[in-house]
Each structure stands twice: as C-alpha cells, then as structure tokens.
Amino acid sequence: MNVSVVLFTSDLRLHDQPPLRAALDGSREVVPLFVVDRAVAAAGFTAPNRLAFLADCLRDLDTGLRERGGRLVVRSGDVVEEVCRVACEADADEVHMAADVSAYARLREARLRRALEGEGRRLHVHDTVTTAVPPGALTPASSDHYAVFTPYFRQWSRQPLRDALGAPRTVRVPGPIGSEDLPSRRGLPGLSQGLAPGGEAAGRRRLTAWLRDGVAAYEDRHDDLAGDATSRLSPHLHFGTLSPVELVHRARRKGGGGADAFVRQLAWRDFHRQVLAARPDAADSDYRTKRDRWRSGRAAQEDIEAWREGRTGYPVVDAAMRQLMHEGWMHNRGRLLTASFLTKTLYIDWRVGARHFLELLVDGDLANNQLNWQWVAGTGTDTRPNRVLNPVAQARRHDPDGAYVRRWVPELAGIEGPAVHEPWKLSASERAACASYPDPVVDLSEGLARFRRARGRE
Numbered sequence: 001m002n003v004s005v006v007l008f009t010s011d012l013r014l015h016d017q018p019p020l021r022a023a024l025d026g027s028r029e030v031v032p033l034f035v036v037d038r039a040v041a042a043a044g045f046t047a048p049n050r051l052a053f054l055a056d057c058l059r060d061l062d063t064g065l066r067e068r069g070g071r072l073v074v075r076s077g078d079v080v081e082e083v084c085r086v087a088c089e090a091d092a093d094e095v096h097m098a099a100d101v102s103a104y105a106r107l108r109e110a111r112l113r114r115a116l117e118g119e120g121r122r123l124h125v126h127d128t129v130t131t132a133v134p135p136g137a138l139t140p141a142s143s144d145h146y147a148v149f150t151p152y153f154r155q156w157s158r159q160p161l162r163d164a165l166g167a168p169r170t171v172r173v174p175g176p177i178g179s180e181d182l183p184s185r186r187g188l189p190g191l192s193q194g195l196a197p198g199g200e201a202a203g204r205r206r207l208t209a210w211l212r213d214g215v216a217a218y219e220d221r222h223d224d225l226a227g228d229a230t231s232r233l234s235p236h237l238h239f240g241t242l243s244p245v246e247l248v249h250r251a252r253r254k255g256g257g258g259a260d261a262f263v264r265q266l267a268w269r270d271f272h273r274q275v276l277a278a279r280p281d282a283a284d285s286d287y288r289t290k291r292d293r294w295r296s297g298r299a300a301q302e303d304i305e306a307w308r309e310g311r312t313g314y315p316v317v318d319a320a321m322r323q324l325m326h327e328g329w330m331h332n333r334g335r336l337l338t339a340s341f342l343t344k345t346l347y348i349d350w351r352v353g354a355r356h357f358l359e360l361l362v363d364g365d366l367a368n369n370q371l372n373w374q375w376v377a378g379t380g381t382d383t384r385p386n387r388v389l390n391p392v393a394q395a396r397r398h399d400p401d402g403a404y405v406r407r408w409v410p411e412l413a414g415i416e417g418p419a420v421h422e423p424w425k426l427s428a429s430e431r432a433a434c435a436s437y438p439d440p441v442v443d444l445s446e447g448l449a450r451f452r453r454a455r456g457r458e
C-alpha cells in the first residue's frame with residue numbers, strides 16, 4: 001500500500017493545503033475525495049447559495065487537480081462509509097483531513113477514526129488548515145478557552161505561524177477509482193441574483209486585488225456601508241478556497257494600519273472557532289444565558305416576517321436585509337444593526353435571526369454566525385451585553401449621505417441625502433411619493449424600554 005486518501009471538507013484549495021501535502025509525501029499516489037454528505041443535507045445546512053458556491057469550488061478544485069495530472073473524486077452518501085469504501089478500492093493505508101470545530105465535525109472525525117482503524121488504516125487530522133491558530137492552542141489560566149476577545153487577540157498576535165505552503169506540482173491519482181459527476185449550480189432553485197462566483201482561482205484573484213487596492217483603506221472605511229470597502233473574502237474563508245494562515249502572512253507582509261485591522265478580523269474568526277470548539281452547544285444554546293423570555297405569538301411573527309422581507313420601516317435595516325436577499329451576503333455593519341434590531345428592538349430570539357441568515361448567507365458559518373448572533377443578542381461574549389444599536393443613529397454614521405439605502409430600497413430612491421433615513425419626517429407630499437414604503441413596525445423608544453424591562457435594566 002502506497003496510496004493516501006485526502007478528504008476535502010472546508011479546505012477546497014490546492015495552495016497551502018497541509019493534508020494534501022502530507023498525503024503526497026514521498027510521491028505517493030493520492031485520491032482527492034469530496035463526499036456530498038447526506039447528514040449535512042439532512043440537518044438542513046444546505047442553503048442553495050452555498051450549494052452553488054460549493055459547486056463552483058469543486059469544479060475549480062477538479063480543474064486545478066487535472067492541471068497537475070490528477071482529478072477530484074466525488075461521492076455522495078454517509079461520509080464515513082464513503083471514505084472507507086474509497087480507501088478500500090484504492091488500497092490506501094492512510095487518510096488525511098483538516099481539523100474542524102463543530103460538534104458534527106468532531107463526531108465525524110471520531111467515527112471515521114474508529115472505522116478506518118478497524119480496517120488497519122490511519123487517519124491524520126491536520127491543524128492550521130481552517131484556522132490560523134488552532135482552537136485550544138491558547139488558553140487563559142483559569143479556563144479551556146478565551147471568553148473575551150481582547151486578551152485572546154493579544155496572545156494570538158504573538159503566536160508564531162507555520163509558513164504557507166505552495167500548491168503541489170503534480171498529483172498522481174490511482175486509475176480505477178470511480179467518481180460521480182461534479183455537482184452543478186445549474187438548476188438550483190432560489191439562488192440570490194447577485195451571488196459571487198466560488199472557487200480557489202476566483203478567491204486568489206480577489207485576495208490579490210484586495211491586498212493591492214483595498215486593504216490600505218480598510219481601517220478607515222470598513223464601516224462605510226455604501227463604500228463596500230471590506231474584502232468580501234468570507235465565503236472563500238468559509239469554504240477554505242483561501243487559507244487563513246496564508247492570508248495573515250500576506251496581509252502582514254503588506255503592512256500598515258489597514259492590514260493590521262484586517263488581520264484583527266481574521267483573529268475574530270479564530271476566536272469564535274475556539275469558543276465553539278470548547279462549547280459546541282453554543283451553536284444552539286445561550287453561551288451566557290440572560291434568561292430571556294423572547295417574544296412569541298402573532299405580533300412577534302408579523303415582526304419577524306417584516307424583518308426577513310426588509311419592510312420594517314427602518315430604511316437602513318431594510319436595505320441590509322434586501323442586500324442579503326439579493327447577494328446572499330451582507331456588510332458586517334448591516335449584520336450588526338439588523339441583528340440588534342431583531343434581538344433587542346423587537347426582542348426576538350437570536351436563533352430565529354441566525355437561522356434566517358444561514359438560509360441565505362453564502363458565507364453562512366456555524367461558528368461565525370451563531371456566535372456573532374449571540375454577541376449581538378448579549379447572550380454571547382460581548383462584555384457590554386445590553387447595548388442596543390439605534391438604527392437611525394447607525395444610519396447617519398455609517399451611511400451619511402443615504403446612498404446605501406437608496407441602492408437597496410428603490411421605494412426611497414427619490415429622496416436625497418440623509419433624509420432618506422427617516423421617512424416619517426418627510427413632508428406629506430414627499431411621503432406620499434414613496435407611499436409604498438411601510439411605516440415603522442415599532443417605535444424605537446418603546447422597543448428600547450421593552451428590552452430594558454426584559455433584561456431587568458429599568
């Protein structure tokens with residue numbers, strides 16, 4: 001036996017790919033394998049936008065492998081059964097894969113290890129593939145993980161990183177291993193119209209352009225809603241078409257305040273992963289409960305619908321929700337203020353919002369999504385859990401001219417300047433001209449008072 005299987009999961013790339021590199025060691029033959037995992041679909045974690053992006057990634061991975069003499073093998077079904085089947089067909093003695101943090105990923109790893117060892121094969125799980133610093137590598141004195149970002153970041157910044165690896169020159173795949181057709185984005189229902197293309201080549205082009213033209217201004221412009229001046233690399237990080245280790249190295253080499261601020265955001269990603277690794281239940285349960293008795297019933301349901309559809313009557317909230325629908329992506333400032341509006345102003349359970357985001361976000365990611373939702377809801381790691389973002393103040397600050405709102409809310413496109421943020425203050429004739437835009441679903445001060453009462457902060 002001189003064959004390895006590489007199980008690709010959230011690391012769909014050829015550059016800086018430690019499992020593939022280790023599998024090729026000593027010019028072994030390799031079966032690059034992706035399993036369309038039945039359990040992921042059964043858990044409802046297959047949003048059309050992500051399936052489309054995934055299809056692009058797999059096609060691109062196959063192309064890259066073919067350029068190197070190999071190809072991607074795709075199977076579908078139970079991931080453990082399929083890996084064992086392929087390992088048996090290829091007479092492979094070892095399987096390589098990336099470490100991951102969710103409860104499901106860790107169960108998958110344990111099941112796979114047991115099954116492979118039962119057949120006399122070894123499983124190698126590689127760190128620093130989907131994170132720059134592995135979960136658990138940094139711990140405070142009194143806990144198994146950091147619950148506050150700032151001290152975590154201090155330690156994270158001092159941590160030496162391994163070098164980024166180049167892509168392999170050749171990949172030799174043993175002949176007779178059969179593959180299903182690559183999944184395709186064609187025919188997927190309900191895709192967002194403005195969905196970005198996936199794949200390592202697209203990710204690397206975006207990264208190069210970002211480091212050349214975007215990152216220098218990141219520190220000053222990352223909150224500018226209309227400016228759209230963030231990297232938009234999140235889906236590539238989610239699917240692993242880009243390596244976090246390589247990103248940190250390249251941003252640090254670029255240097256400057258913008259690059260430093262960008263690297264800090266990459267540390268947030270690792271931070272949430274180390275929280276989820278230590279507390280896998282935080283995907284569904286409050287990390288730090290506030291004993292909320294979230295609103296339910298008909299009025300709450302109507303508010304949820306208005307929020308989902310971008311018709312709350314608060315233009316900046318509605319603009320961000322419509323961007324999500326249209327692109328399968330939302331600006332971070334939009335995510336913050338729409339999540340605050342749902343969980344605090346409307347006092348709706350964060351899980352309702354998190355689920356909706358996961359149905360649409362192309363970068364929808366269990367660690368980042370659930371823990372950011374909890375952060376905003378005040379049940380997570382925010383050290384100021386009862387802060388409430390006022391959508392009008394946020395709009396004035398982060399969309400001062402109103403361009404973001406006019407871009408996404410066509411009913412208000414005729415209103416010039418910052419007046420677009422408060423349609424209820426328009427003259428009767430101006431308001432009549434945009435009458436199809438709804439009145440606010442809630443008075444902000446009433447929403448705030450309700451939240452304060454609920455949290456015992458009156």
Ligand SMILES: Cc1cc2nc3c(=O)[nH]c(=O)nc-3n(C[C@H](O)[C@H](O)[C@H](O)COP(=O)(O)OP(=O)(O)OC[C@H]3O[C@@H](n4cnc5c(N)ncnc54)[C@H](O)[C@@H]3O)c2cc1C
Nearest residue numbers: 230231232233234265269332335339363364365368369372
């Ligand atoms: C309610 C809510 C839900 C979110 N859901 C997700 C999600 O499902 N998937 C996801 O990747 N991000 C999520 N985020 C974090 C953040 O909004 C996105 O990562 C970011 O907007 C992606 O755009 P970008 O790539 O241009 O980010 P940039 O600003 O260019 O940042 C670079 C990278 O740093 C990481 N990053 C940035 N901000 C954060 C953060 N707050 N937490 C963790 N990592 C961060 C991302 O990987 C991002 O791609 C969420 C934030 C909130 C408030």
